[in-house]
Amino acid sequence: MSDTPTPDAPAHPTQALDDTVHQRARLGILAVLHESAKVEFTFLRQALDLTAGNLSRHLQVLEEAGLVTVDKGYEGRRARTWVRITKPGCTAFLAEIAHLKELIRRVDEGG
Amino acid sequence: MSDTPTPDAPAHPTQALDDTVHQRARLGILAVLHESAKVEFTFLRQALDLTAGNLSRHLQVLEEAGLVTVDKGYEGRRARTWVRITKPGCTAFLAEIAHLKELIRRVDEGG
Numbered sequence: 344m345s346d347t348p349t350p351d352a353p354a355h356p357t358q359a360l361d362d363t364v365h366q367r368a369r370l371g372i373l374a375v376l377h378e379s380a381k382v383e384f385t386f387l388r389q390a391l392d393l394t395a396g397n398l399s400r401h402l403q404v405l406e407e408a409g410l411v412t413v414d415k416g417y418e419g420r421r422a423r424t425w426v427r428i429t430k431p432g433c434t435a436f437l438a439e440i441a442h443l444k445e446l447i448r449r450v451d452e453g454g
Numbered sequence: 455m456s457d458t459p460t461p462d463a464p465a466h467p468t469q470a471l472d473d474t475v476h477q478r479a480r481l482g483i484l485a486v487l488h489e490s491a492k493v494e495f496t497f498l499r500q501a502l503d504l505t506a507g508n509l510s511r512h513l514q515v516l517e518e519a520g521l522v523t524v525d526k527g528y529e530g531r532r533a534r535t536w537v538r539i540t541k542p543g544c545t546a547f548l549a550e551i552a553h554l555k556e557l558i559r560r561v562d563e564g565g
Contacts, residue, residue, distance in 0.1 A: 354503070355482050355485065355501055355502055356485075357482030358503055365476075367476050368468070370557075371466050371468030371469065374467075374560070378560070390466055391469060392469055443554050443557075443558060446554075447551055447554060447555060447558070449485070450485065450488065450548075450551050453489070
């Protein structure tokens, strides 16, 4: 490892990360939603081991950013809350993944 | 994409992420430190485009977690603050990278 990095190094990959997407629980939410057309609130809560309150707060942040939609409905007589990723949500999630790949590339190449 | 993911899916990779390491600025700090034996505070601040106050707060979190050391000294007559990653810091950072690789693997394989 060099003693001191060159001061004119390009912007670090982590600078391109968006906190709205990068935050651990929200990253998990977007990742699960990216795998499925729609996901039910309870499943999402269990898959990510979040409390209902915590998941609701993160979904609100993502919904306000236009990255997910949250729809309430019924499945038979059972109330259901369905969560979907939006197109901008997919774009933001894949951008995060691309930045993380760049970070990992640098780490694997020894920085 | 399947309609609803299987409820007995294994723990999601994001669940293994450690907020102390995963937080965007701290991840950048550990990544830069991982590339170099030691890094001077001002360079770290510029490389990650952080304010001095912000960087100090994040370094305090990392130092309290035993992931970095912060040493004040002089280079000639100039006061210097040197930041180094510790062994546990390297371990935690590489664990984060491994979990991110698993997340990316799932995304690339379509989840």
